[in-house]
Structures are given as structure tokens and as C-alpha cells.
Amino acid sequence: MKEKEEIKKKEESAEEESQSVDQTTEIPVEDEKTDLEKANEKIAELEDKYLRQVAEFDNYRRRVMKEKAELILNGGEKVLTEILPIVDDLERAEQQMEQMTDVDAVKKGVELIIDKFIKFLNSQGVKEIDTKDQDFDVNYHEAITMVPSQNDDQKGKVIDCVTKGYTLNDKVIRYAKVVVAN
Known part of the structure; x- marks a missing residue:
């Protein structure tokens, strides 16, 4: 009998504990609504900012x-x-x-x-491209004709400028049209 009474007591205490746990884990509905409302307000605020x-x-x-x-x-x-x-x-x-x-x-x-x-x-910022006694440079000159050179020192050099070339802030805006010794 004592055993039965002890078992009953254990069952009763277990029920009481489960009821107390249920009471503590339950969140009031009002708190849930305010949290949901706060979250919705925050979403609306962020959406508005966006x-x-x-x-x-x-x-x-x-x-x-x-x-x-x-x-x-x-x-x-x-x-x-x-x-x-x-x-x-x-x-x-x-x-x-x-x-x-x-x-x-x-x-x-x-x-x-x-x-x-x-x-x-x-x-x-416009500057004239120098061609006099310069080596032919495809970055600044456009060879319109090539003539045979009279000596080896003139080979690859500009011997005449037909049309002046210009740069604008170091960018070629018109190439100098030149005659080059060959």
C-alpha cells in the first residue's frame, strides 16, 4: 500500500509540475499581438525608407x-x-x-x-606635334608618302610636314601628315 500511495504522490507531483510548466511557457495573446504589431511597424518603416x-x-x-x-x-x-x-x-x-x-x-x-x-x-590645351627632324612615330605621324633618302642618317626620319598635327591634353586629335625618308 505504501508503494501505491507513493506512486500516487509521484503522479500528482508530476501533474502539478506539468501544469506549472504549461503556465510558465504560455505567452499571453496580448504580448504576441504587440510583438507582431511591432514587427509589422518595423517592416512598414523599412519599406518606406527603401x-x-x-x-x-x-x-x-x-x-x-x-x-x-x-x-x-x-x-x-x-x-x-x-x-x-x-x-x-x-x-x-x-x-x-x-x-x-x-x-x-x-x-x-x-x-x-x-x-x-x-x-x-x-x-x-591644344599643342602642335613637332615633326622637324623627328623620327617617324606612328603614334603622332601619318606617312602620306615615302621618298628615298639621300644618306643613311635620314632613314626613318620625317623630311617634310604636309599638314600639321595637334594634341589636346596629350591626346592626338589630328595626326601630322608627313613625308618620310626611306
Whole structure:
């Protein structure tokens, strides 16, 4: 009998323990709702931030494209306005040539205009490619003809420049057209 009583007591204590465990592991429904609501609020907040970032980036991309298009359209404006005084000088020289009889004065005026234009080009980063007594270099020269050399020292050298070449900030924008000794 004692054994039966002990078994009953053990069963009762086990039931009490399981009930107490059930009570402690149960989460109130209200707490579950607030956690779910908090998570939903956080998701909504992050979604809102994401949408704002996407919209901001899209606006930035459009603005950059618009600025780029404006630069392409108006990028040469400064250069062109700096060329206009040279055009004015050429027009004045043309008017004076009709009245002038002194060829040297006309020649001097044209030389001044050319010098002014070359200074302008230099200020924009345009430099003339040197060809005089230079070795032929495919990076800067375009050989339009080759002539037999009179001595071995001239072989592979530029002996005449037909059209000047130019670089813009060290990038070739027009190759010098040259005659090369062979």
C-alpha cells in the first residue's frame, strides 16, 4: 500500500509540475499581438525608407542625365566665345585688304591673327606635334608618302610636314601628315 500511495504522490507531483510548466511557457495573446504589431511597424518603416531611397536615386539619376545633356549642348560655348574676337580680327583684315596696297602690312596683320589664334589654342590645351627632324612615330605621324633618302642618317626620319598635327591634353586629335625618308 505504501508503494501505491507513493506512486500516487509521484503522479500528482508530476501533474502539478506539468501544469506549472504549461503556465510558465504560455505567452499571453496580448504580448504576441504587440510583438507582431511591432514587427509589422518595423517592416512598414523599412519599406518606406527603401521606397524613399529608390525615389531619391531615381531623381538623382535624372538630374545627372539632364546636366550631362546640357553640357553636351553648351560645352563648347566658352571656346566659341573666345574664338569670336579672332573672327572679328579676320573680318577687319579682309576689309583692310581691299583698301591696302602694301602687301607687307597685310602679311604682318595675318601673322598677328595667326599668333593670336595659336595662343588661344595653347590656352585650351591644344599643342602642335613637332615633326622637324623627328623620327617617324606612328603614334603622332601619318606617312602620306615615302621618298628615298639621300644618306643613311635620314632613314626613318620625317623630311617634310604636309599638314600639321595637334594634341589636346596629350591626346592626338589630328595626326601630322608627313613625308618620310626611306
